[in-house]
Amino acid sequence: MLAAIAVYIILFLTSAPGAASARPSSVGPNLYLATVPAAKGNDPHPLWVSYYAVNPGNANWRTGWRHDTTYVLPAHTLVHVTIYEYDGDSGSRNPFISQAQGVVGGTFELNGKPTRAINPKSASHVFAIPQLGLNVPLEGVVGTAKNQCANAPCSPSNAHNTITFAFRTPGKGIYRWQCFVPCAAGYIFGFGGPMQTVGYMDGFIKFV
Numbered sequence: 193m194l195a196a197i198a199v200y201i202i203l204f205l206t207s208a209p210g211a212a213s214a215r216p217s218s219v220g221p222n223l224y225l226a227t228v229p230a231a232k233g234n235d236p237h238p239l240w241v242s243y244y245a246v247n248p249g250n251a252n253w254r255t256g257w258r259h260d261t262t263y264v265l266p267a268h269t270l271v272h273v274t275i276y277e278y279d280g281d282s283g284s285r286n287p288f289i290s291q292a293q294g295v296v297g298g299t300f301e302l303n304g305k306p307t308r309a310i311n312p313k314s315a316s317h318v319f320a321i322p323q324l325g326l327n328v329p330l331e332g333v334v335g336t337a338k339n340q341c342a343n344a345p346c347s348p349s350n351a352h353n354t355i356t357f358a359f360r361t362p363g364k365g366i367y368r369w370q371c372f373v374p375c376a377a378g379y380i381f382g383f384g385g386p387m388q389t390v391g392y393m394d395g396f397i398k399f400v
């Protein structure tokens with residue numbers, strides 16, 4: 193089993209088309225991601241919550257969406273991350289992860305507002321790299337919001353929160369990132385399915 197996992201990870205990490213990269217922006221390299229309440233029709237698990245890599249600069253927003261959770265980022269660099277959060281709140285049972293940790297300046301921006309922590313109940317997901325002590329909570333879209341996105345790809349006009357933060361990347365290496373909010377509806381304690389499958393609520397970052 194371990195060997196199978198190792199082979200899987202190696203294949204996964206070496207298959208170039210399966211990785212998303214940071215894009216140049218006015219503030220430096222920027223990784224653009226999105227979280228959605230459900231993947232899409234042609235996905236192996238169309239009903240699972242998921243992260244996507246997106247390209248907000250793409251004139252046709254639909255074609256800018258890629259179902260990748262492996263990222264390639266420059267080592268020893270200040271990297272900015274932008275996450276478009278389209279999912280409702282699941283609520284975190286652990287208030288600790290509703291606080292920002294390991295980000296430059298100690299805060300992230302929630303819709304442009306510097307923020308240190310959110311109400312644990314309003315958390316939809318977190319973006320965490322445990323080995324780096326990095327954790328950023330993602331505020332869920334309120335249940336009463338109009339024009340909510342049902343599944344990927346979501347339109348910029350769908351209800352969403354925009355979360356941005358920056359962190360200093362470590363030296364070369366492969367790190368795991370993951371969500372810690374029990375967001376997997378329909379699974380025991382919300383931690384099964386997409387929470388345990390690379391490609392949905394977790395993945396790898398290759399610092400090069």
Ligand SMILES: [Cu+2]
Nearest residue numbers: 317371375393
């Ligand atoms: Cu999640």
